[in-house]
C-alpha cells in the first residue's frame with residue numbers, strides 16, 4: 001500500500017485525468033455488458049413471447065417503438081447494438097488516451113524530479129555513485145511504473161467493475177446459473193496469483209540478466225579502444241556471449257512457463273464455459289431458463305474469465321512497480337547539498353590562507369593533517385607530492401566541494417565556510433585532472449559556463465590555453481563537434497580545451513589539478529607564460545608531478561601523507577635534502593638519458 005501511495009504521489013496534476021480514464025473504462029464495460037441483455041430481451045420477449053420483467057428494459061423497448069413494432073423491424077435492434085459498440089469503442093479510446101496522458105505526465109514528473117534532484121546532490125555522492133545504476137533508475141524503473149499506470153492499473157478498475165456488475169446481473173437473472181458460471185472464478189484467481197508470484201523470481205532474474213547484458217555492452221563500447229589496444233576482443237566476445245546465452249535461456253524459460261499458464265488456465269476456462277453450455281442447455285430444454293438467458297450467460301462467461309486470468313499478471317506487475325518506485329525514492333531521499341544561499345557573496349581578490357587544516361573522507365582516516373600556507377592575490381603556488389598524498393583533496397576544499405573538518409581556510413580574510421557555495425564556485429576556476437568534454441562543438445564546450453560570452457573571449461582563452469592553432473586546423477574550426485567524451489581529440493587537446501573553458505571566466509583564483517600532464521613541456525611553458533602575462537592575473541594553484549611545471553611558482557609546497565613536508569621556491573628547495581631535490585634529480589637524469597638516446 002505504501003508503494004502504491006508513493007506512485008500516486010508522483011501523479012500530482014494527473015490524478016483527475018487518471019480518474020477520468022477509470023470512469024471511461026467503467027462506461028466502456030457498461031456498454032459491453034448492456035449488449036447481451038438487449039440480445040436476451042430480443043430472443044425471449046421480442047421474437048419470443050416472454051414478459052419483460054425489468055422496468056428499465058420495458059422503457060427502452062417502448063422508446064425504440066414497442067415490442068410489436070420491433071418484432072417487424074429487427075434491424076432497429078441491430079442498429080442499437082452497433083450504437084452500443086460505438087459507445088464502447090469511444091470510451092475505450094478515451095480510456096487509452098487519458099491513461100496514456102496521465103502515465104506519460106507521471107513518468108515525465110518522475111524523470112524531472114530525479115534529474116533535478118541528482119543535479120543537487122553533493123559532489124561526494126557523485127564521486128561514489130554507480131552511474132549505470134542511476135541511469136537504470138531514471139529510465140527503466142520509470143518505464144516500469146509508466147507501463148503499469150498506462151495499462152494495468154486502469155485494467156484493475158475495469159476488471160473490478162466487470163466482476164461486480166456482471167455478477168450482479170447474473171445473480172438477478174438466475175442464481176443457479178450464476179453459481180455455475182462463477183464456480184471456477186476463485187480457482188482461476190488463486191491459480192493466477194500463485195503462478196505469477198512464483199514466476200516473479202524468473203521475471204526478476206530475466207530483468208537482472210538483461211541489465212547485466214546492457215552493462216557488458218555499455219562497458220565494451222565505452223572502452224572499445226582499450227579492448228583493441230590489449231587485443232581482448234576474443235575475451236570480450238566470449239563474455240558477451242555468456243551473458244547473452246543466460247538472458248536467452250531465462251527468457252525462454254519464462255515463455256515456457258507462461259505458455260503452461262495460459263494453456264492450463266485456457267483448459268480450466270473452457271471447462272467452465274463447457275459446464276455453462278451443457279447445464280444451461282439442459283436447463284433451457286427443461287424450461288428452467290430461457291434461451292436468451294443461456295445466450296447471456298455464455299457471453300458473460302467470456303467477459304468474466306479474461307480479467308480474472310489477467311489479475312495475477314497485474315498483481316505481479318504491481319509488485320515490480322512498487323520495487324521500482326522504492327528505487328526511485330531511494331535516490332530522491334538522498335539529502336541534497338545545502339547551498340547556504342544566504343551566505344556572503346564578497347568581491348574576491350584572491351588571497352588564500354590555510355591554517356592547520358585537517359580533512360578526512362572517512363572517520364579516523366585523515367587525508368590532510370595540519371596544512372598551513374598563505375598565498376597573496378596574483379601569486380602562483382605549486383603543489384607537488386607522491387600519488388595519494390592529498391593534493392587533489394586539498395584543492396577540492398577551495399570551491400567547497402568538501403568541507404574541512406578542522407582548522408581554518410580564509411579567502412581575503414573571510415572564513416571560507418561563511419561564503420556562499422555557488423558564489424565561491426564561480427570565483428574558483430577548477431581544471432580537473434580528467435577533463436570531460438560534452439558532446440557539443442568546441443566553441444560550446446569553451447562557453448559552457450556562459451553561452452552568451454562573446455566569441456572574441458573564446459579565441460583569447462583558446463590562445464592562452466595554446467589550443468587555438470590546433471582548433472584552426474580542424475575543418476570546422478571552433479564549430480567542430482566533439483564526439484562522445486571528446487574521443488576525436490588527443491588527451492592534450494582535451495586538457496587544453498578544459499583549460500580554456502576555465503580561464504574564460506577570469507576567476508580570481510584558478511586551480512590546475514594536474515591538468516597539464518598530457519601536454520608537452522614546451523606547450524606547458526607557453527600556457528603558463530600566457531597566464532602570467534594576463535592583465536588581471538589570478539591567484540594560481542598548480543598541482544603537478546613535473547618539476548619543469550612547478551619550478552617558476554612563487555611558492556612550492558611538497559605534500560606527503562597529508563602534511564606539507566617542504567616549502568619554498570625552486571632554488572631554495574634544491575638547496576635542501578628532501579623529496580623535491582630527489583624528484584628533481586630523477587627527472588633530470590631521465591631527461592639526460594633521453595637526450596643521450598636521441599643524440600646517439
Ligand SMILES: Nc1ncnc2c1ncn2[C@@H]1O[C@H](COP(=O)(O)OP(=O)(O)OP(=O)(O)O)[C@@H](O)[C@H]1O
Pocket residue numbers: 127361362367385386387388389390391392393394
Ligand atoms: N571520495 C573519496 N572518498 C574516500 N577517500 C578518498 C576519496 N578521494 C580520495 N580519497 C583518498 O584520499 C587520499 C588522497 O587522495 P588525493 O586524490 O587527494 O591524492 P592526490 O595526491 O591528488 O593523488 P594523485 O596524485 O594520484 O592524484 C587517497 O588515499 C585516496 O584514496
